[in-house]
Amino acid sequence: MSDSGDPTSRNRLDEEQSPYLRQHADNPVNWQPWDDAALDAAEEREVPIFLSVGYSACHWCHVMEEESFEDEGIAEVLNQNFVPVKVDREERPDVDSIYQTICQAVSGRGGWPLSVWLTPDGRPFYVGTYFPKEAKRGQPGFRDLLESIADSWADDDDRREMKRRADQWTDAIECELESVPDPGDAPGEDLLSSAADAAVRSADREHGGFGTGQKFPQSGRIHLLLRAAHRAERAGDDEKTDEYREIADEALSAMAEGGIFDHAGGGFHRYTVDREWVVPHFEKMLYDNAEISRAMLAGYQVTGDDRYATAARRTFEFVEREMTHPEGVSESHSEARGTPSRGGFYSTLDAQSEGEEGKFYVWTPDQIRDAIADETAAEIFCNRFGVTESGNFEGKNVLTVSESIPDLADEYDLTETEIEETVEDAREQVFEARAERARPRRDEKVLAGWNGLMISALAEGALVLPDEGDRYAGLAEDALDFVRETLWEPDEGESGTLYRRFKDEDVAIRGYLEDYAFLARGALNCYEATGNADHLGFALDLADAIVAEFWDADDGTIYFTPESGEELVARPQEPHDQSTPSSLGVATETLLALDHFETGDEYQQIAEQVLERRGQQIRSNPLQHASLALAGDRYARGSLEITAVADDLPESWHEEIAGRYLPTRLLSRRPPGEDQLQNWLEQLDIAETPPIWADRTQRDGEPTAYVCRNFACSPPNTDLAEALDWAEGE
Secondary structure, three states: OOOOOOHHHOOOHHHOOOHHHHHOOOOOOOOEEOOHHHHHHHHHHOOOEEEEEEOOOOHHHHHHHHHHHOOHHHHHHHHHHOEEEEEEOOOOHHHHHHHHHHHHHHHOOOOOOEEEEEOOOOOEEEEEOOOOOOOEOOEOOHHHHHHHHHHHHHOHHHHHHHHHHHHHHHHHHHHHHHOOOOOOOOOOOOHHHHHHHHHHHHEOOOOOOEOOOOEOOOHHHHHHHHHHHHHHHHOOOHHHHHHHHHHHHHHHHHHHHOOOEOOOOOOEOOEEOOOOOOOEEOOEEHHHHHHHHHHHHHHHHHHOOHHHHHHHHHHHHHHHHHOEOOOOOOOHHHHHHOOOOOOOEOOEEOOEEOOEEOOOOOEOHHHHHHHOOOHHHHHHHHHHHOOOOOOOEOOEEOOOOOOOHHHHHHHHOOOHHHHHHHHHHHHHHHHHHHOOOOOOOEEOOEEHHHHHHHHHHHHHHHHHOHHHHHHHHHHHHHHHHHHHHHHEEEEOOEEEEEEEEEEOOEEEEEOOHHHHHHHHHHHHHHHHHHOOHHHHHHHHHHHHHHHHHOEEOOOOEEOOOOOOOOOOOOOOOOOOOOOOOOHHHHHHHHHHHHHHHOOOOHHHHHHHHHHHHHHHHHHHOOOOOHHHHHHHHHHHHOOEEEEEEOOOOOHHHHHHHHHOOOOOEEEEEEOOOHHHHHHHHHHHOOOOOOOOOOOOOOEOOEOEEEEEEOOEEOOOEOOHHHHHHHHHHO
16 A cells, blocks of 8 residues: 555554554554454455454464564555455454454354454455465365455446345344344243253263363353252252262363373363363453353352352462462452452463463473472372373373272372372472473453453352351452453443453453453452452442343343444344353343342333343253353342341351352342441432342341342351251252
8 A cells, every 4th residue: 555644554553552462563464453444444445344253362363463463465465456454352252243244154163263254334344254265175275265356346247246245144143143032931940940951961971071072161051050960959850960960070070180181280171172171272261260160159059069169269260370460459348358459350361372372381291200309209109190101192191080099009009198198298399390481472452341250159159158258258359349440430420431451551442242241240249258248249230231221122122232232234133052051041041140239120121121031042952041040040030148247257167158058049138237337328329228128127236147049038047057958958
């Protein structure tokens, strides 16, 4: 391009904060961010937009960059004939959602990198994912494809055909993303068992998990199964109880022992490329580590299996050590704990280091022997984690649990405790040796929604693992404070605005529904874990903002993008669970929970309308709508309210809550004194005492529990176990 005044005549990604975009700042391609300047330039030049969507930890994104985007000849074709636009799908899930929809509809598959050719006004007419530099295996070469599309665009007849296709595809996108079913019946109490039965049919009973191909962490299905098993047990259906519990247990066990878990350093990788849970796709995403940890904690409560508690603990250690922003913004909580405040959580760790996928994580027997001082301990470690000369990944080894502790004890004539201690000491030495390796890149942007997921997981960890309760609650509160003070902009007398991304003091992008919903749930869970009413107030503020910006009463749905946000070719919704839970499902269930703290019923009515609109879809495919199915079950069954009238929970109460699996639990704290309660109401701007707190006082001056479901309550009881036993008998 000769016009140096045109902003698209140079690569502008060095002006962006996204690590993914900055990775492409040195490409010869004149990459543009998704902004008005780029879109206006396409209109002015009358050339198509080439849209490339990816993220920093994406392996095939790196491959396509090395093959094509660093090639001077390909860059010349792109720059002359297109406006090339790069989008970080983690920053702009709305843009990604729109064009992934048509990619999946046209090709039957989606993923990243996502490659889309658009008319200058943003309508897609050609789409795919990764394209090789040269044609192979039935795929066109990227340069050949670019030249073919450029030639067709230059031909008037071909261009008319491309625009006609763009019209058709845009109509299809609008139909898929914006359509809302007619109202029907909200799901009833029978939904849970039918959803669990669907999960049973999808289960891999040989290797654990679901499906017979690549294995993804299907946390929503595990929650459905555990909740259904709990319900079946109470109904006296032993056969269903065992079946649901066994399948959930098999999935959790496969993840806790397989290669998806980082046995040296903790934390979970994205998924495994094989059915047997051996070889992972090595990137680590904050949201996976949050959602899998929540599933592990639920599994631990149901089964008592220490492997699941250990997996959650080690994951939280990983997040604290490697994914936490070092600088806190508020010292209020840290001063009370006597520990330094820290910030929010980073987004991802790359799959690659030194240009090789998985290099940081894999081992040979010689490397293990070099890392572990004692020869016998090294041998035991190799046997425990399946480290062999032949390897299980390109001649090296992904660590997987391959031999049991009892079998190793028999083999080496040691006690099981001695074997466990030997393995743990060896693991620490392996971890220390690995620390000397070149590390994968870390994407250090802090995303509001993903932080909300991890805050929820840590808050749940504080309740389920009370020995680490203060530590996990502190991490959750620090992150919540960080996000609230950096990304939340309160509006006087109106709902506030949440921004999505913080990076190097830069705040950008108005939040999407997932940001508000995930963070609202996290704030509510922080209140449950700590009794701090300020967290409840923030959850209510976020819920009000959801109602103001995302709820459409005419359509009976909660949209993914805010009413005042950027206008794209469609306004998407997110009813399906994907790599993260459905934001529509989480928003609906969170509104149902928060309705207990409102004296009106607006939240309840909104949730009810969403479930009535989506009821038939949920019933027909509950696994695709796992989060909405869980919300539907809470609606049909009601929350299990546990109101604790106490300044602090007694230790025995902590143990009782930790030891019981209580799906749909809502732990409500309230101060024992009426003056304190009035202060809370003023702080929360609640005009009347909500029913969950009203007329609930201490008995004999002792911490007192009220346990209720669907307007039926236990007598006030200073023994939480007795109150919960009453509820379990209801």
